[in-house]
Every structure is written in structure tokens, then in C-alpha cells.
Amino acid sequence: MDITITGRHLAVTQDLQEYAEKKFSKFEKYFHKTFKASVIFSLEKMDRIVEANVICDGAKFHGKEKAETFFSSIDLLVDKLDKQIIKNKEKHSEHKGIRNEIPDSEID
Numbered sequence: 106m107d108i109t110i111t112g113r114h115l116a117v118t119q120d121l122q123e124y125a126e127k128k129f130s131k132f133e134k135y136f137h138k139t140f141k142a143s144v145i146f147s148l149e150k151m152d153r154i155v156e157a158n159v160i161c162d163g164a165k166f167h168g169k170e171k172a173e174t175f176f177s178s179i180d181l182l183v184d185k186l187d188k189q190i191i192k193n194k195e196k197h198s199e200h201k202g203i204r205n206e207i208p209d210s211e212i213d
Contacts, residue, residue: 106130106139113147121146121175128183129157135190136161146175155182164193 108129110122129142140161147154152171155178159166168185172178 106133107141109141109143111143111145113145115146115148117146124176125155125179128179129159131183132159132161132186132190135194138162153178155179157182157186159186159190166190166193 106129108126110117110125125144129144132140132142138161140159142157142159145156147156149171151173153173153175154169154171155175156169157167166186166189168182168189170178170182170185172181
């Protein structure tokens with residue numbers, strides 16, 4: 106797990122950094138290899154914006170969320186990325202399908 110956390114025109118606090126690392130570490134269960142994630146924090150008027158890119162197993166996932174606090178933005182973003190990753194994993198597992206099964210009627 107390689108997570109890069111940066112702040113766009115702001116300093117990221119240690120608490121915020123630890124919270125983001127804890128939340129993004131839940132993606133380890135989905136990937137066979139280590140994954141890379143870049144998390145960018147920024148301010149836009151009254152909104153706190155968190156943007157992330159997750160790259161692993163040849164797939165790229167991107168998300169961006171706005172909220173009143175950075176912590177709630179991280180929660181919303183992790184939920185969004187979680188849905189993307191699950192959808193991708195399901196699509197690839199269904200693609201393999203069942204191979205060359207012989208129907209019961211042909212066995213006799």
C-alpha cells in the first residue's frame with residue numbers, strides 16, 4: 106500500500122493524514138498486489154474537497170467529493186471508490202464464467 110497525501114494550497118494535518126491512511130487501507134482486501142493511491146486535499150470557498158486516484162491490477166479508479174469537513178469528504182470518497190472497485194471486480198469475475206459444463210441431459 107503506497108499512499109501519497111498532498112494538500113493543494115494548504116497544509117495537511119497529522120490527524121487528517123492518519124485518518125485518510127486508515128480509510129484507504131481497507132482497499133487492501135480487494136487487490137492481490139500492493140496498490141498506489143494519491144489523495145489530494147483542497148479548499149474551494151466553503152467546501153472541503155478530497156480527490157483520489159487508486160491504481161492497481163491494471164485498473165485505475167478516480168473519485169472526487171465535496172463536503173463541509175475533510176473527514177466527511179474522505180468517508181464519501183472511500184464509499185464511492187469502494188463501489189467502483191467492487192463493480193470492477195464483479196465484472197471481471199463474471200467474465201470468466203463457467204467453462205465447458207456438460208448439461209445433465211447429455212451425461213446419460
